[in-house]
Amino acid sequence: MSDHDHNHNGDGVSRRKVLECMTWAGTGVLWTISGGVPHSLGLVGSAQAAEAKGLTFLQISDSHVGFDKAANPNALGTLEEAIGKIKAMPVKPSFMIHTGDITHLSKASEFDDAERIISQARLDVHYIPGEHDFIDEEIKLYRERYGRGTKGSGWYSFDANGVHFIGLVNVVDMKAGGLGNLGAEQLAWLADDLKGRSSSQPIVVFAHIPLWSVYPTWGWGTEDGARALDLMKGFGSVTVLNGHIHQVMQKVEGNVTFHTARSTAFPQPAPGTAPSPGPMKVADDKLRTLLGTASIIFKPGEERLAIIDTPLQG
Amino acid sequence: MRFVNFRTAGIRLAVAVAMASQIAVAHCEEVSATIDNFTFEPAQLTVKVGTTVTWKNSDDIPHTVVSAGKFRSKALDTDDSYSFTFTSTGDYKYFCSLHPHMVGMIKVE
Ligand SMILES: [Cu+2]
Numbered sequence: 001m002s003d004h005d006h007n008h009n010g011d012g013v014s015r016r017k018v019l020e021c022m023t024w025a026g027t028g029v030l031w032t033i034s035g036g037v038p039h040s041l042g043l044v045g046s047a048q049a050a051e052a053k054g055l056t057f058l059q060i061s062d063s064h065v066g067f068d069k070a071a072n073p074n075a076l077g078t079l080e081e082a083i084g085k086i087k088a089m090p091v092k093p094s095f096m097i098h099t100g101d102i103t104h105l106s107k108a109s110e111f112d113d114a115e116r117i118i119s120q121a122r123l124d125v126h127y128i129p130g131e132h133d134f135i136d137e138e139i140k141l142y143r144e145r146y147g148r149g150t151k152g153s154g155w156y157s158f159d160a161n162g163v164h165f166i167g168l169v170n171v172v173d174m175k176a177g178g179l180g181n182l183g184a185e186q187l188a189w190l191a192d193d194l195k196g197r198s199s200s201q202p203i204v205v206f207a208h209i210p211l212w213s214v215y216p217t218w219g220w221g222t223e224d225g226a227r228a229l230d231l232m233k234g235f236g237s238v239t240v241l242n243g244h245i246h247q248v249m250q251k252v253e254g255n256v257t258f259h260t261a262r263s264t265a266f267p268q269p270a271p272g273t274a275p276s277p278g279p280m281k282v283a284d285d286k287l288r289t290l291l292g293t294a295s296i297i298f299k300p301g302e303e304r305l306a307i308i309d310t311p312l313q314g
Numbered sequence: 315m316r317f318v319n320f321r322t323a324g325i326r327l328a329v330a331v332a333m334a335s336q337i338a339v340a341h342c343e344e345v346s347a348t349i350d351n352f353t354f355e356p357a358q359l360t361v362k363v364g365t366t367v368t369w370k371n372s373d374d375i376p377h378t379v380v381s382a383g384k385f386r387s388k389a390l391d392t393d394d395s396y397s398f399t400f401t402s403t404g405d406y407k408y409f410c411s412l413h414p415h416m417v418g419m420i421k422v423e
Pocket of ligand 1: 377
């Protein structure tokens with residue numbers, strides 16, 4: 001279960017220790033690439049109990065229900081394991097966001113299977129689509145299920161515990177030779193959505209493809225992502241949560257924290273370390289250490305949200 | 315093999331019709347291309363008018379073959395194929411609408 005430094009003795013986590021952990025988690029150690037990222041469901045639960053006014057929500061991404069190739073012949077099974085871990089959390093998170101690629105091929109049966117498993121967490125889920133969710137012939141299955149109340153191809157915003165959440169769609173109308181795409185209509189909506197908002201209100205933006213330029217050679221970035229970020233320049237706390245690249249990647253730039261979550265289906269190689277970004281086959285006993293979810297913790301008065309990546313195993 | 319014969323007959327018929335209506339369709343070739351490691355291979359192909367190009371996806375990830383306003387495949391899962399017959403000359407730039415950094419071109423002469 002937990003192998004966090006401060007928690008190796010099991011249950012007896014004092015409040016003081018938890019606060020130590022939180023301080024540590026909030027001050028930079030988390031903002032490294034991939035390795036050395038702490039992960040402990042126990043930590044999340046205890047921390048939330050200690051700071052009840054905050055907000056903890058979960059990010060799940062790239063479940064690719066329907067994927068059955070060598071890199072993971074049972075993507076539905078590992079999604080179920082991830083949901084099982086979420087169900088077992090000692091303190092229930094407020095809700096979950098899913099950053100896209102719910103399905104592998106946008107088949108009705110894949111959407112149904114995903115819904116059946118994810119709903120077992122008994123949490124509200126805020127979805128945005130990945131490119132794999134928009135490939136049915138009529139491009140309607142995602143929107144029928146998750147498009148209600150959204151604008152354009154599925155973008156929207158909502159507030160929770162004083163935090164403003166914005167779900168963006170950057171997998172539609174991508175241009176040849178380009179990257180992810182938000183488009184003029186969505187950017188205009190975003191400008192309007194942010195207008196008149198207090199700059200002290202924390203902003204959480206989530207979208208499938210990274211809004212920042214992770215590795216354009218593999219298409220890992222968003223053509224007009226910088227324009228979206230420009231609109232948020234004046235805000236004191238901006239957290240950008242993405243999926244798509246099936247690995248943890250983090251960066252802090254001024255007031256903006258960028259983070260990508262693991263997939264629950266299969267890992268992808270680190271930028272440039274393989275001939276292509278395709279599914280990465282690893283030893284069976286290593287797979288679950290590369291799959292997982294993320295917990296995001298907001299504490300009033302703290303500029304940065306803490307993000308804790310939890311693998312399915314290890 | 316019976317299939318091939320049928321096909322040849324069909325092509326002969328097509329050529330005959332074309333000749334009868336004085337349209338210079340001399341080639342009815344079949345050319346194949348692959349999609350492998352998020353790459354169209356070969357990235358550029360030169361073919362004669364009338365050629366049918368068939369793309370086969372060998373990746374574990376779906377791709378599409380799209381040339382704006384010209385042709386558009388559905389999402390091709392692993393081992394799925396898509397064919398398009400080029401009936402007029404020109405440069406056909408195409409890309410994968412799911413992974414737009416994947417681009418290719420067919421030159422039809
Ligand atoms: Cu593609």
